[in-house]
Amino acid sequence: MSTVRFATNGNATNGGTNGVAKEAKGNGNGNGIDITNGGKLNNANPPKVYIGSPHKDFNPSSNDSLDGNHCTYELVQSVAQFLLDRVSIRPKIGIICGSGMDGTTGCLADALTNSTSFPYETIPYFPTPTVPGHMGRLVFGYLGDVPVMCMQGRFHYYEGYPLWKCAMPVRVMKLVGVTHLLASNAAGGLNDNYNVGDIMIIKDHINLLGFAGNNPLMGPNDERFGPRFPAINRAYDAPVRRMAKQVASEMGINDITHEGVYSVVGGPSFETIAEIRMLAALGVDAVGMSTVHEVITARHCGITSFAFSLITNKSVTDYESYEEPNHEEVIDMGKQREPVLKEFITRLVKKIEADRLSSK
């Protein structure tokens, strides 16, 4: 392997910035040094930020290709190997942070210890997020004692990416060794019993994009990922949902925790009143613009999946109302709920890991 370059966010004794391609975002002071340049650190395990260029040290195999409608198994394998060559952590749990839950000081990814983060633009073939509130880096580290990899920023259809590309990082997780996915999102609440700030454990989804003929699994199927026609009726793992409800009880947040049906729409426009009424009539409890393509891709390749929504706004159902949903309130609510969500996820990850180890 050629020289691997990282910057650290810890306090460097020399305060140097040699070789730093970009300042680390939202995590410490961004006072990066290139550890390959002999910088001395005063912290044993400061957060590290990879500062390489994506294709410089990337050695794809001969069957790598990323054409208009799919990305080969070999390419995903090469991307996974690129990451594995640069981190020693071997996570079994992958986390995707929703809008407003991934970009603030004190957010989940910042809670990881011994962390190494890869800005998405440094990872070969990774898309880059364009949405405020989605930071754009892949962080490896320990949440409590549990090794995890965490997507701080996800990809949406409305950004212009095809669904398979939005979900490609999930396949990278799979080939890194992840067995469990934990995805969060911000969503509008349709269920009358839900309030802004509540958590909805997703028990099922209605894939409206799929109904319209758009699915992340469209295109050539590689059986090494999974079957051509995967079953998706048990997408949201029942035992993990039970663990999540147990966590909610232990935290004393049962009153704000629900279980319900999520529906994905393409966005970026929010829903009309007629659309909200239609979704409610279909049995939808919360609506958003993500997660479903990630969970379908995860289930296809055998990853156990769990997802929850933070209800960031109540869907407007009244033609007399002057209320309008907006992305700022979505991000604000994510920030406000950060401590609770961080605790919720940390406890859940601990339970998943204990269960995983005991059922080996």
Ligand SMILES: O=P(O)(O)O[C@H]1O[C@H](CO)[C@@H](O)[C@H]1O
């Ligand atoms: O699903 P996440 O990424 O949490 O974000 C949700 O919030 C944004 C709208 O405010 C949309 O991107 C919607 O999907």
Ligand SMILES: Nc1nc2[nH]cnc2c(=O)[nH]1
């Ligand atoms: N589609 C959709 N996505 C959201 N994300 C956060 N709130 C909403 C909402 O009301 N509708």
